Amino acid sequence: MTITIIGILMIGFLITSVVFYSKMTNAEGKVLNLTDTYKEIVKPSEREADNVRIALQAARAEGKSLVDFLMTNNRALMELASGNPDLTIDQLRNRVAELAGVEGESMTQTITRLNTLVSTRESELASMRERFDRLQADVDAEMQRIATIEGGIKKTVDEADSRVKDYGRGVDELRTRVEGFETRIQRQVDSDRARYEQEIRDKENRIAELNQQILVLQDQVRRLRGESVHNRVTPMDEFALVDGEVAAVEPAGDVAVITIGRRDKLVIGMTFSVYGSASEIRPADGSQNYRPGKAVIEVISMDDSSARCRVVRSSRGNPVIAGDVIANPVYDPHKTYNFVVFGDFDVNRDGVATPYERDALVAVIERWGGKVIDDITGDLDFVVLGRRPTNPLQPAPNAPRSVYDEYLRLKRQVDRYHELFEEAQASSIPVLNENRLRTLIGEFPR
Template identity: 25%
Template sequence: MAQARTQGGGFTAAHVWMIGFVFLWLVSTVLLVWLYTEQEAIVNERDTLRRENTKLVRGGDKGLPQYAQASENGASMAGLLEQARKEMMVLAVGEELADAAAARTKVDDELLKRIVGDKLVDDVAPYQTQQLLPAMKALYENFAGEHRQRRDAVARADAAEQQSAEMTRAHEEIRTALDAAADEVKKSIAELKAEHTAYIAGRDQQVDGFVKEMDDLRQEHSRDLQARKDEVEGERKRLEDLQVRYAELQAKLGELQVKPGERLTARREDGQVVLAVPGDEMVYIGLGQRHHLTTGLQFAVYPAEGIPIDGRAKGRVEVVKIHENTAACRIVGMARQEIIVRGDLVANPVYDRDRTLQFVVVGWFDADGDGVQDPTGGDRVKSLIAQWGGDVVDTLTSRVDFVVAGAAPPVPAAVAGTEARDRDAGDRDQARRAARDVFDATVASATNLSIPILTQDVFLQFLGFR
């Protein structure tokens, strides 16, 4: 029975091999399907990798150093390139920027705009480029040129400083020499001043001695002169009475116009020049403290032959220092081709050594020398007389020594006009008529009394001003 089941319904080796074959076939089929499916994914992945690789690396890029440096477990080529880009950005602009446009914007903002805005260079075209190296080269060339100029300027400055030092030394040498020369000049001046002082002292002593001799001689004759003066004074008083009686006859002979006449009183000298050195501005006259001199008094200088009728002098001197018997005078005016010598006469019609002279001043005077007579010009004449010791009086008497007469005040002509004009000008015309009457009366009385009448020009000439 057992054998029959084996032959009729059991598995044989063929059955086993058949089952095994089918199993293997199924497994193979499954594996083939699986392999086919995986291969398609691998191919798609390969294509994707190829496309990505094409984006990253192409045939010519394999020669880049980053390609050789890239490794499977190390840095990639893209990372190396990014690192190189960042280093290039740091090298170019000093910081890691995103791209070249940002770098160009930074360069424009921080370099080019400053170069253009500051106007440090004349030509900015070399710097307006997309390439940094040419701009850097242009900057270097500009810097090199500036450096050469600065180096040349420093060399010139050093040369100038050296030359200045040499000039300073030369200046010091010259100044030292000049100081030495100045000291010598000062020494010479001091010696000359000492000699001059000694000369002046000796000259003053000599003049004083000479004048003293003259004063001794003058005193010998002064007694007789004083006696005669006393006699003359007595006779003068008697003459005053005679002159009053004689005035009527003199009025017929006198002239109303002012004429020079002989002017004997005005032509009387007051002293002499006792010492004069040609070329020296100082002279000495034989008048001193005892003759009532005052500093600032001026004398006209005349030749020893005498004082001319018109009173025109050869020069004018001013008293600056008074001794007992002499006075030092400074020359303040000289006529052309004239010099003051010893023996010349000095005179001032205002000055008198013994008494104060009296003056009457009438008329109009040209005080400022413009050729126009001024009714107030007589004040200048009066001030000169008072300055030099004279006495200006308003009333003419026999004791008046001189009448200084200007131009006759004009008499206003009768002018037809309104009553208002007559009222306004009446007082002024009346004053002028009164002044003319005073002038005519004074001149007539002076003529009758034989009082010398000096015109403005003659008066100034006797003072040495013309």
């Protein structure tokens, strides 16, 4: 019985021992695990370090674990250093290196260095401010000096302006006096010019009257002396205008032979109007315009008593035939006709009458045996007048002298034109304008 109990107790002890051993083994394993974990957090050798002991005491004082205390302080430090509590130490170190521009320098060193640099810059800034204040003082002094100079200049300019205004008033007064003097002089000149022009007109009128009286007296003298009027050519003297006849016409009809030649003072290039008879050479319908001939011929060759002429123009149905008469008022083999040629002419038929073409007409008349004189005399045969001039406009009183001179020149031309026409009419001298002369001659040579 006892042995059984002892056996049971032994078995129970054995089982208990096995259980406790198993639990102890588990506990030891846990202790080993905790020891390893503890070593990961803090090694036994580090536990006795002063800073660890101080940190542990501070953590206990705050009721925190050492890790929580350290993590909290680390986040606070990162927040203070960079403003980001989650920043790692390497990230903080890199950022400090970027900001400082130097690797391996602590934040305290960087801050100290930057403070030193700031102090230096502040010292330099203070020095620059001092220099600026001195320069500002110099500028203020210079501005004051410039203001003083400007004040002096303004005063000088004002005085000069005052003198200029005085000069201007003097100039205006002088201009007014000069303009008044010019006005008086111009008025006197206008008065003298008007008086002079009136005197010229009176004298020209008187000369015209005297010339008219002379012509009348000369005509009376000729009549008293019994001089025949057949020596004078009038518009009705058609036979006096006949210079020759057409002797023959070549078969082609474009060349005619006339009865005058070299001994009759004929000139190569001279033109004649061709009429059927002498009675056709008279003004048409009682007017002073001569009838045009039925043809115009031009001398192209000649011998002593005849000449060959080219038919320049002819009338359709009225050809040149033998027995026709020819006329050119400029040409006469037995006498020299006297002409007065005045005015502007359009010899080349370009629509513009000019004084130069008057010279060309004079050259034609003289080449064909006529004589051009300036005034109407007792032996004048024809008056040839150009385009009728128009009265010029009276210039303004203050017009330049050149304008007034041109006006007087044109006015004298108008007066001379009418004077010649009236004197010729009074003396029964034929008056030919350019068209009448062209009709009688046939055509002006080009």
